[in-house]
Amino acid sequence: MKQDSLEKALDHPFVQPKLLLQALTHRSFGSPHNERLEFLGDSVLSCVIATALYEKFAALREGDLSRQRANLVKQDTLAEIAQNLELGDALRLGEGELKSGGFRRPSILADALEAVFGAIYLDAGFAEARRVIEKLYQPLLAELDPKVSGKDAKTELQELLQARKLPLPQYNLLATRGELHNQEFEIECAIPALSINTVGKGSSRRHAEQAAAKSAIQQMA
Numbered sequence: 001m002k003q004d005s006l007e008k009a010l011d012h013p014f015v016q017p018k019l020l021l022q023a024l025t026h027r028s029f030g031s032p033h034n035e036r037l038e039f040l041g042d043s044v045l046s047c048v049i050a051t052a053l054y055e056k057f058a059a060l061r062e063g064d065l066s067r068q069r070a071n072l073v074k075q076d077t078l079a080e081i082a083q084n085l086e087l088g089d090a091l092r093l094g095e096g097e098l099k100s101g102g103f104r105r106p107s108i109l110a111d112a113l114e115a116v117f118g119a120i121y122l123d124a125g126f127a128e129a130r131r132v133i134e135k136l137y138q139p140l141l142a143e144l145d146p147k148v149s150g151k152d153a154k155t156e157l158q159e160l161l162q163a164r165k166l167p168l169p170q171y172n173l174l175a176t177r178g179e180l181h182n183q184e185f186e187i188e189c190a191i192p193a194l195s196i197n198t199v200g201k202g203s204s205r206r207h208a209e210q211a212a213a214k215s216a217i218q219q220m221a
Helices: 002-010 017-023 035-056 062-073 075-084 095-099 106-124 126-143 153-163 205-220
Strands: 170-179 182-191 196-202
Touching: 002 017, 002 106, 017 035, 017 106, 035 062, 035 106, 035 126, 062 075, 062 126, 075 106, 075 126, 075 205, 106 126, 153 205, 170 205, 182 205, 196 205
Parallel strands: none
Antiparallel strands: 170 182, 182 196
16 A cells, blocks of 8 residues: 555556565565666666756757756655655565664665666656656746756854854744645744744745755855
8 A cells, every 4th residue: 555655646657566565565574676767766766867967958058957966866866756656655675674674774775765766767768767857847847947056055054053053953844734745844944043033934844954054054145
């Protein structure tokens, strides 16, 4: 049933369910596991995101395109998307990984999501994989601003605090509202050393954290 829920969240019913099962199987669980699918999915994802950026920003130079792509396909971004899909609930992990909370580990989530992309590619071809990936990434692509350096608000806030030799901010989930896959998250960004507490809202934890961080930067100005 957890795989059924994931298929609905992805908006892709698998013709070959075994591919999805393999994509969700960590090597600690047994074989066949998802590492080969992860390799394939990584390439598919990179191509889709590169194409999306190329088409969206016609005047952007290669170096800037590369930086934007790197930010979109990095582990943290993939793990956030995987969390929004509740992919961790469907993972097949060995006993040791289960006990250590592997279903929440960013590296495992990110690798599994890439494996899922690879599985979709094998199941239905590149066009379908592109459709699924672009749908998942649409909010992130929509908020990209090529005029900025590529640093997100959380990174900028972290660097500002490090420059002042202050502790990093704390992000706390205050509330989650709405139906599954159509939720609003409310996150607090707390910087006790500066007596700053801001709140951000968004369609994912990442968006809410970014909004809270942006408000914190404005208060520090």
